[in-house]
Amino acid sequence: MEFSTSTIPLLLSPLLVIFLIRAILKVLLRPGCGRRGSLPLPPGTMGWPYVGETFQLYSQNPNVFFLSKQARYGPIFKTHILGCPCVMISSPEAAKFVLVTKSHLFKPTFPASKERMLGKQAIFFHQGEYHTKLRKLVLRAFLPDAIRSKVSDIEPIAANCLQCLEGRVVNTFQEMKTYAFNVALLSIFGKDEVKYREDLKRCYYVLEKGYNSMPVNLPGTLFHKSMKARKELANILEKIILTRRQMKLDHNDLLGSFMSGSEGLTDDQIADNVIGVIFAARDTTASVMTWIIKYLAENPTVLRAVTEEQEAVKRRKYVEEDGGKWKLTWEDTKNMPLTSRVIQETLRVASILSFTFREAVEDVEYEGFLIPKGWKVLPLFRNIHHSPDNFPDPEKFDPSRFEVAPKPNTYLPFGNGVHSCPGNELAKLEILVLLHHLTTKYRWSLMGSQDGIQYAPFALPQNGLPMELSLKT
Numbered sequence: 380m381e382f383s384t385s386t387i388p389l390l391l392s393p394l395l396v397i398f399l400i401r402a403i404l405k406v407l408l409r410p411g412c413g414r415r416g417s418l419p420l421p422p423g424t425m426g427w428p429y430v431g432e433t434f435q436l437y438s439q440n441p442n443v444f445f446l447s448k449q450a451r452y453g454p455i456f457k458t459h460i461l462g463c464p465c466v467m468i469s470s471p472e473a474a475k476f477v478l479v480t481k482s483h484l485f486k487p488t489f490p491a492s493k494e495r496m497l498g499k500q501a502i503f504f505h506q507g508e509y510h511t512k513l514r515k516l517v518l519r520a521f522l523p524d525a526i527r528s529k530v531s532d533i534e535p536i537a538a539n540c541l542q543c544l545e546g547r548v549v550n551t552f553q554e555m556k557t558y559a560f561n562v563a564l565l566s567i568f569g570k571d572e573v574k575y576r577e578d579l580k581r582c583y584y585v586l587e588k589g590y591n592s593m594p595v596n597l598p599g600t601l602f603h604k605s606m607k608a609r610k611e612l613a614n615i616l617e618k619i620i621l622t623r624r625q626m627k628l629d630h631n632d633l634l635g636s637f638m639s640g641s642e643g644l645t646d647d648q649i650a651d652n653v654i655g656v657i658f659a660a661r662d663t664t665a666s667v668m669t670w671i672i673k674y675l676a677e678n679p680t681v682l683r684a685v686t687e688e689q690e691a692v693k694r695r696k697y698v699e700e701d702g703g704k705w706k707l708t709w710e711d712t713k714n715m716p717l718t719s720r721v722i723q724e725t726l727r728v729a730s731i732l733s734f735t736f737r738e739a740v741e742d743v744e745y746e747g748f749l750i751p752k753g754w755k756v757l758p759l760f761r762n763i764h765h766s767p768d769n770f771p772d773p774e775k776f777d778p779s780r781f782e783v784a785p786k787p788n789t790y791l792p793f794g795n796g797v798h799s800c801p802g803n804e805l806a807k808l809e810i811l812v813l814l815h816h817l818t819t820k821y822r823w824s825l826m827g828s829q830d831g832i833q834y835a836p837f838a839l840p841q842n843g844l845p846m847e848l849s850l851k852t
């Protein structure tokens with residue numbers, strides 16, 4: 380049968396009517412439609428088609444973008460970044476709503492390339508049952524009771540790291556990355572797999588270069604090289620897992636937890652999550668340590684007080700252990716209140732994770748505004764940490780402000796809710812141990828200009844903070 384041009388409109392009109400009815404029904408039957416359908420979107424601008432306001436965000440310090448938007452539109456505003464419509468939120472209440480009370484309505488979301496490189500089964504990308512199971516296994520390895528025995532293994536790593544820097548001008552961030560990497564490997568594999576350390580390091584260093592690359596898997600591309608390194612890393616892990624299965628020994632580390640009993644994971648799930656934890660543990664902790672070294676150098680009164688606190692720990696150990704070769708213990712690290720406040724204040728001022736990403740899984744109403752299904756939602760940690768309502772004189776580095784506990788939901792360096800950081804105790808522990816050795820044995824001076832900040836992607840002092848470290852005489 381053939382259609383003449385005059386029959387097409389006749390045929391199209393019933394099709395068009397059906398299409399329109401279906402479209403209207405789809406909108407009307409959408410969960411929460413009706414009242415929610417009539418809600419306004421949050422205030423703000425969406426910029427140019429597709430590119431949105433990406434250039435405005437990335438052509439300057441991103442915090443300038445966030446702060447100016449917040450000043451103009453208030454604590455909840457819409458924008459359009461990297462092809463995605465977004466709602467940004469900067470009040471403690473809204474952050475609690477997204478991350479805690481209604482966390483089931485907001486799923487974690489990452490760029491596809493990152494998901495492929497870390498591995499689809501890594502903890503960050505999941506919600507629900509699988510996420511709960513993973514989180515239990517991860518927490519089992521990182522809760523205080525599990526890491527308290529690691530102090531004696533972390534201490535030599537810290538001491539060696541600093542010893543290697545003596546008398547040299549170094550890129551602080553790079554050196555802290557090595558330290559954080561070695562502690563991460565210790566917490567994942569214990570001391571047994573030291574022999575694989577250099578191979579793991581070599582593969583991981585190639586892998587991480589591709590984290591922010593275009594996901595084009597063709598020979599010669601960064602992405603391709605990274606995926607190859609990822610495969611090699613998974614092979615090394617397979618070897619370690621096989622050896623452990625043959626030895627049938629229990630291990631008090633993350634890999635042991637992943638492999639344990641009936642809750643154990645498949646080899647692929649283990650590989651994705653081991654790579655994921657290295658990713659989560661290393662650059663974050665290294666950035667924070669770099670900022671602490673900078674703030675201490677710039678605040679001599681605070682440095683003096685921290686040094687006195689650490690010298691007192693050292694003297695106490697010296698007497699207790701009869702002048703012998705002393706070792707730090709978990710209890711010692713719990714007895715460093717001023718140093719701990721310096722860490723807290725650094726986490727606030729530097730806010731190395733300025734924000735996180737979620738995606739609305741359905742239309743959500745918040746404070747009379749509609750957050751449409753599929754839109755990205757960004758709780759802006761840095762804005763919350765730098766609001767004078769939450770922290771008076773917020774730009775000032777003042778550890779004493781933590782002598783009083785911050786107001787609820789105003790202090791989120793490790794996030795909040797079901798996806799909050801399970802490694803926070805380990806991060807604080809390794810920083811305390813390093814600071815003990817740094818302040819009791821060394822002095823350091825910063826080199827070059829100290830004003831710039833780079834985003835890689837975490838906020839970091841310009842050029843990784845070059846410094847010269849020397850032994851105290």
Ligand code: HEM
Binds near residue numbers: 487735792801
């Ligand atoms: C000072 C250093 C660190 C900071 C500032 C930090 C910060 C964070 C934040 C803000 C989140 C939540 C992200 C979100 O809600 O989207 C997070 C999640 C996570 N962190 Fe950390 N982190 C640090 C160190 C570590 C360490 C040392 C480990 C492991 C040993 C670790 C493992 C993880 C994991 C596995 C998650 C994902 C949890 C989940 O999705 O359930 N982090 N981290």
